Amino acid sequence: MDRIIILEDLDGFEFEEVCKKIFESLGWRDVRMGPRTSDAGRDIIMVSPEGETVIVECKHHLWRTVGRPVVQKLHSAVIYFGAKKGFLITTGYFSQEAVEYASRLGGVVELIDLRRFKDLADKAGFVVYEKRKDMSRRVLLTYTPEEAVKAIEDEIASMVSRPHAPLQLVRRSGTKLVYRPAYLASYSVYRETYTSTGRLIDVIDAEGSVILDGRTGDPLDYPADTFRDCRLVQSPSQVGKGVIVPPLINTVEAKEKAVDYVITKHTHLVIYRRKNSFKRIYIKSVSPKWSDVKILSIIPLYLPKLELEYSALLHNYKVVCDLAHKYSRLYRVNELSTCTICRKKLRPSKRVLCNECGGIAHFGILIKHAFICESCGKTVCRYCAVRRRKWLIFMKTYCHGCAQHLPQK
Ligand SMILES: [Zn+2]
Ligand SMILES: [Zn+2]
Numbered sequence: 001m002d003r004i005i006i007l008e009d010l011d012g013f014e015f016e017e018v019c020k021k022i023f024e025s026l027g028w029r030d031v032r033m034g035p036r037t038s039d040a041g042r043d044i045i046m047v048s049p050e051g052e053t054v055i056v057e058c059k060h061h062l063w064r065t066v067g068r069p070v071v072q073k074l075h076s077a078v079i080y081f082g083a084k085k086g087f088l089i090t091t092g093y094f095s096q097e098a099v100e101y102a103s104r105l106g107g108v109v110e111l112i113d114l115r116r117f118k119d120l121a122d123k124a125g126f127v128v129y130e131k132r133k134d135m136s137r138r139v140l141l142t143y144t145p146e147e148a149v150k151a152i153e154d155e156i157a158s159m160v161s162r163p164h165a166p167l168q169l170v171r172r173s174g175t176k177l178v179y180r181p182a183y184l185a186s187y188s189v190y191r192e193t194y195t196s197t198g199r200l201i202d203v204i205d206a207e208g209s210v211i212l213d214g215r216t217g218d219p220l221d222y223p224a225d226t227f228r229d230c231r232l233v234q235s236p237s238q239v240g241k242g243v244i245v246p247p248l249i250n251t252v253e254a255k256e257k258a259v260d261y262v263i264t265k266h267t268h269l270v271i272y273r274r275k276n277s278f279k280r281i282y283i284k285s286v287s288p289k290w291s292d293v294k295i296l297s298i299i300p301l302y303l304p305k306l307e308l309e310y311s312a313l314l315h316n317y318k319v320v321c322d323l324a325h326k327y328s329r330l331y332r333v334n335e336l337s338t339c340t341i342c343r344k345k346l347r348p349s350k351r352v353l354c355n356e357c358g359g360i361a362h363f364g365i366l367i368k369h370a371f372i373c374e375s376c377g378k379t380v381c382r383y384c385a386v387r388r389r390k391w392l393i394f395m396k397t398y399c400h401g402c403a404q405h406l407p408q409k
């Protein structure tokens with residue numbers, strides 16, 4: 001967890017330690033804390049990969065503004081230590097005067113504000129959250145459990161069923177809400193590819209988002225881009241009591257998995273010809289490098305799933321609803337829409353509920369796996385129907401009860 005930075009939890013000294021770690025991860029050498037000065041601030045003195053001495057001043061002033069005097073002070077320190085330049089890092093912003101003053105110094109003092117600090121931390125493999133609340137896992141929700149149950153029960157109610165109403169026979173026997181951990185990562189990627197002679201042959205320039213499993217880090221088949229306008233994002237207790245599945249990977253690991261995903265997604269082949277030999281075709285596999293991918297945000301989430309069980313006479317049905325899915329793809333599993341005779345999918349308007357066994361079956365013009373008793377009007381599936389020939393030509397279908405009372409030929 002030491003690669004996760006929660007800014008609001010850090011005091012000034014801890015922030016300096018964090019900055020030290022970031023530069024060490026980026027390959028800076030000899031990173032050490034300078035002497036403590038009167039205003040309780042210490043500088044970091046370090047040597048760049050190119051061998052230049054740089055002084056870093058860290059101002060953990062979250063969301064606040066840093067003014068010109070701080071730039072001036074760092075400039076004096078740079079001169080005092082005989083350093084090449086100074087970095088002024090803040091978790092806030094710089095005032096207009098500070099920016100103007102620094103530009104007059106001609107690059108001796110480089111200003112790093114909150115946004116640039118996050119970039120720097122990202123490059124070093126850290127994940128930065130401004131508030132602790134940002135890393136608590138919230139629930140991605142499109143449908144509430146009540147809405148999902150209503151949608152299913154409306155579907156059940158629309159089945160053709162006689163003499164009993166569908167909901168008199170199909171009853172809910174089990175309800176379970178499960179929260180699965182996930183991460184929503186948004187990214188941007190940019191890479192230019194050149195031939196050995198310096199000709200540009202490919203540009204990868206994209207952004208997007210992906211939802212990763214919180215236990216394996218594998219990408220999940222959610223259209224992540226559509227979640228921007230997701231209706232409710234809140235804590236599990238506000239959605240309903242359920243089983244919370246703990247995550248197995250942390251934010252930093254999830255971020256690495258997201259980068260892997262982006263690299264794989266944008267790896268492709270480029271076909272090109274060389275300038276002086278147009279006859280030959282070259283094929284090159286192009287893929288972004290780790291440093292070409294920028295993870296803009298990584299949000300820990302729960303994806304709620306509602307697992308329902310229904311029973312109807314001799315049959316049991318399982319329905320799994322994905323409460324975080326958009327575009328009415330509510331069901332992951334819906335046995336209520338599968339014909340119990342042929343196991344094929346049923347359209348809502350073509351479902352018949354057998355009042356003998358509780359089976360749901362096809363009732364179309366071409367496919368008929370259910371019938372209506374000619375005598376009493378009861379709906380029956382093919383297994384429960386009795387077919388009798390009338391005048392040697394017509395076939396008539398009856399329920400078991402009525403078939404027993406028919407005159408035997
Ligand atoms: Zn069927
Ligand atoms: Zn039946």
Ligand SMILES: [Zn+2]
Nearest residue numbers: 373376399402
């Ligand atoms: Zn009948």
